[in-house]
Amino acid sequence: MGVSLTRAAQWSPASSGTGKLEFTSMNESLLREILRFVEQFSSRHPQEAEHVFEEPLRWSTTLVASDFKTGYDIRLSDLQSHEKDSQGHPLLQFTSPVVYVRNFSQIAKLLHLVEDKKLEEVRACLEENRDPVAKILGPSFSSILEKEDANTDGLSVVDKAKEEGNVSLDPTAVKNEVELLRRFCSVREKRALKSVRYASEYEFSNGCRALPWRQVLGEICYLVIEPCDAETLYITYSTAGVFLNGGGYERTSDIYKDLVTLLNNRSPHFAEHINKQDFAAQELPSTQKIQHVESVDVEEQGQPQRSYEQQEKNVHEKWRQHAPYKAGGKKKYEPCPRWRNLGLISPCGSGEEKSGEMQKKKSALGAKSKMKAELSVSSLPVLRLSSHKKIKTPAGAMQVDAFSESSSESEEEEEQPERRPESNTDLPSEYWQIQKLVKYLKGGDQTATVLTLVHMMDLNLMQETCQLAIRDVGGLEVLLNLLDTNEVRCKIGSLKILRKISHNVQIRRAIVDMRGLQSIVKILDSPVKDLKALAAETIAYVSRFRRARRTVRQYGGIQKLVKLLDCVPDLANLTAHQQKDVEVARCGALALWSCSKSTKNKVAISKADGIPLLGRLLKSPHENMLIPVVGTLQECASEESYRTSIQSLGMIKDLVKNLSSDNDELQMHCASAIFKCAEDKQTRDLVRRYKGLQPLVSLLSKSDNKQLLAAATGAIWKCSISVENVAKFQEYKALETLVHLLTDQPEEVLVNVVGAVGEFSQIPANKAIIRKCGGIKSLVNLLTGTNQALLVNVTRAVGACATDMDNMAIIDQLDGVRLVWSLLKNPRADVQSSAAWALCPCIENAKDAGEMVRSLVGGLELIVNLLKSTNTEVLASICAAIAKIARDKENLAVLTDHGVVPLLAKLTDTTDDKLRRHLAEAIGHCCMWGSNRTSFGDAGAVAPLVQYLSSKDTAVHQSTVMALYQLSKDPNNCISMHRSGVVKPLIHIMGSDDETLQEAAAGCVLNIRLLAQANREAKLYY
DSSP, X not given: OOTTTOSSSOOOGGGTTTTOOOOOHHHHHHHHHHHHHHHHHHHHOHHHHTOOOSSOEEEEOSOOGGGOOTTEEEETTEEEESOBOTTSOBSEEXXXXXXXXXXXXXXXXXXXXXXXXXXXXXXXXXXXXXXXHHHHHTTTTOHHHHHHHHSSSOOOHHHHHHHTTOOOOOHHHHHHHHHHHHGGGTSTTTOSEEEEEESOOOOOTTSOOSOHHHHTTTEXXXXXXXXXXXXXXXXEEETTEEEEOTTXXXXXXXXXXXXXXXXXXXXXXXXXXXXXTTGGXXXXXXXXXXXXXXXXXXXXXXXXXXXXXXXXXXXXXXXOSOTTOOTTSOOOOOOOHHHHHHTOSOTTOSSSOSSHHHHHHHHHHHTSOHHHHHTOTTTOTTTOSTTOOOEEOSSSSOEEOOOOOOSSSOOOOOOOOOOOOSSGGGSOHHHHHHHHHHHHHHHOOHHHHHHHHHHHHTSOTTSHHHHHHHHHTTHHHHHHHXXXXXXXXXXXXXXXXXXXXXXXXXXXXXXXXXXXHHHHHHHTTOSOHHHHHHHHHHHHHHOSXXXXXXXXXXXXXXHHHHHTTOSOTTOSSOOHHHHHHHHHHHHHHHHHHHHTTSHHHHHHHHHTTHHHHHHHHTTOSOHHHHHHHHHHHHHHTTSHHHHHHHHHTTHHHHHHHHTTOSOHHHHHHHHHHHHHHTTSHHHHHHHHHTTOHHHHHHGGGOTTOHHHHHHHHHHHHHHTTSHHHHHHHHHTTHHHHHHHTTSSOOHHHHHHHHHHHHHHTTSHHHHHHHHHTTHHHHHHHGGGOOOHHHHHHHHHHHHHHTTSHHHHHHHHHTTHHHHHHHGGGOSOHHHHHHHHHHHHHHHHHOTTHHHHHHTSTTHHHHHHHGGGOSOHHHHHHHHHHHHHHTTSHHHHHHHHHTTHHHHXXXXXXXXXXXXXXXXXXXXXXXXXSTTHHHHHHHTTOHHHHHHGGGOSOHHHHHHXXXXXXXXXXXXXXXXXXXXXXXXXXXXXXXXXXXXXXXHHHHHHHHHHHHHHHHHHHHHHHO
16 A cells, blocks of 8 residues: 555656556556455454554545535534544544545445545555555554664564574465364374364465454464364464464464474374374475565665665566576576575475475465465555565574564665566576576686676676576575685675675575675675775675674674774875775775664774764765765764764764755755754754854755755754754744745654744744744644654644734634644653643633633543643643643632542652642642632642742742642641641741742741631630
8 A cells, every 4th residue: 555565556657756656457456456355354354443543544535525424523524433442533534635544444434435436545545645554553563673683682582483493484384284284183093183273264365364463463373273182272373483372362382383393292192193194294384395485574764865776666577586497397506505504405405396296386376366466464565565574594494573663773674575477488588698607607717707707797787687687596605605715806706796786675685694794794804905895885785674784793893894984084185095995984884874773783883983983084075985974973873972972073063064065965964963963952052153054944945855854954943942043043034934844744844844943933023923924824734643743843833832822813713722632632641741731821822711621522521631640741731731721710610520639639749840840830729619728638738748848949939839828728738737847948938039929928827827826815715
């Protein structure tokens, strides 16, 4: 679903920039298959179809409000479904012409309304939701990836199971194994099992029986097996192996490589009978015999787009893994010694199939209809490619890691399943030419090898035809073996070829699988500079996925790459010797750029003293040197230690200087580095001192380059945290430009733009500028989004603008307060707190705040319930909002009815000064209704409040004294205060310069004194 999601849905070059699907028969077939899947899934699995998406799917529909009948609340051109999720969000929301849908059930209902335009709706959904599974399932599958680099060995539980020898399964192999096991249930006296059945008989088009969101975790099907001598076993078949699930989804046993191994372990009767019947002779398709695995890997996010990457974007045709097979299927090559040493050859033969039966099985897998292959739910290429992890071959068998996403680091690169032709006649001529060259490489002497390498380099190695042909005919093994020879010319020729073909996703994975990366890392120690440069550049291209980066680090590659940076790049006239040093350093920086996407590699670069060397290279006058250097720095700037070093070593000046470069990519990386470093005030001041603010504003004119625009707006946002910078930005009319960027921009740009507008609006004069430029309406419109970071920034900006009465009138008119209030339902604590802070000025400056709040049905109950939050920032912001709301007597009465008093009293034991300040303020205002003063005393809120006076924050003192004054109007509260020693600090506060504070402190002491006097007179009277 979308341009980044499907490899089969071909996108025309003319429309690639628009994100529109090309009108082809293949695309139409895929759309129909997706439509059938959604409709059948909703009808056959109604309970699962109610599963609420993590984020709604959003697209422009052909429907109008009148098309929606029963089950919807309709108001003019807007409507929402009666059905809501647990958070109260409607499962379908329509604001003409945009529709937001939160589950499959609502999608099916919508498609039913469309009738003859269903395909158009599916197409629109695909085009506007590039990664729908990310929205459907969310980032909940990131834990395995995050743990991988967080642990020393980088292995999750599933990974460890695989390292022990388990391999990937496919649905066909699973089905064959189950059918074979069923044979041993039939003959009663010889049977090994009572029964074998699937937990679900429904089979998806890809052969899996697990639900789609369980398939994303690698699960294929679930079995119920009754052994003859044990309790019923509930089993999960997954890409990680086979394990018991206890009747649910959770794993309750170790992971076994296949079903037979698990049953042998759990049933002695089965183990005994299966050995007698020679189970192995049945050709059981165990995981050890599955040589062909198709999987989808994750696109590396955040990797800088370089020119060589353009060569591998449109991958459509792949060929057979074992090209030497002719029509008769007899010819084959002997395996390379490297494969034998790695244990990649099974005892029964090489990677090629031994029997005609196995060949037929493999051909059957490859000959599946394209539509089914593209709509495979287990790999989900149509729904999403960006949730998958990598193929591994650490110990001799193909393995597939569990599905996951990455959050802290860049994700894995996307690898498309190979689509092979039906016969060798489909292979291009380059394929056979490369096959002949590889044959010479295998059998030729030293001179012949060098000549063959030269001839191979004359081919277009950037063409995928040539890249995969080299792998398919065994050339990759030969090239990697040449790296272990002593012949420099052969090594250089091999690296020049590897450097080019490693632009291909599958090639670089194969290099790592064959342990070729270790050989390349060793070459970094070579005294031959050409070799070191080529090795470093090859590492740069290979290390675009996590396992490769980890391999480089574990074999000492980071330290070796850092050593390559030691050169003098800024001399006016370089000798030939120095020019080679500079080229080696450039290639080293390029490799470090790729490796720096790993947190552990960032630490390793720092430990190897790479930061000063990068700082020296930053002074180079050559852009081809600067781009990888700045790219590495901006990757590493996510770490605080790097930001400190960049600032202390004077690199900010060089980064600012290069903002004025003519190279957009260099400008983008410099702006991105400033964006990350400007969290620190000193860095913000340095950017201003080195006159970097104007170049940042000038970059806003390059609105067509969204990557550059995102980096520039991010740098402006962070720099504008300093008021001095805001004043300077205004000299360059930055705010007006930013307001115009509040519409029709990608979310990563909008987050930064809104963040900057929020900082600018802290200055009163800028609030009027935002209003005059139409910014208020644009900000309110963004309140309906789903991006969490954007919602945090936009609520903050709306709150800042609401302090202006004219702005508040517009916000109220646009129903902005209701939209902000609705964000209190958001599950993210930072969105809740940001929304609550924004409500404070909205309530304070609204024309009729009391009536406005009362018009929000359920709003006050929602506010009170948030006092049960465990997040301190949320509690502080909610208390501040309650203090504003409680100024209206009717609303205070409603708050009291909802139980605000005991909830506030329960929070008084806090030691957080920010929460103390707003909590005391809320308590003070809530005392104004009924018997609330007495209730606070009964709930034990008085004594903890007295302790607030020992805080060093004067704002805490002010709100606390006001609260104590109100509480002191109850006699019992006066007694509690006196016992807690309140009089002495209150007398001290009475000397304050703040008259309001003086009066409150004096009034509190007066009430305590009057009560004491009354008690004394009563004693004398009696």
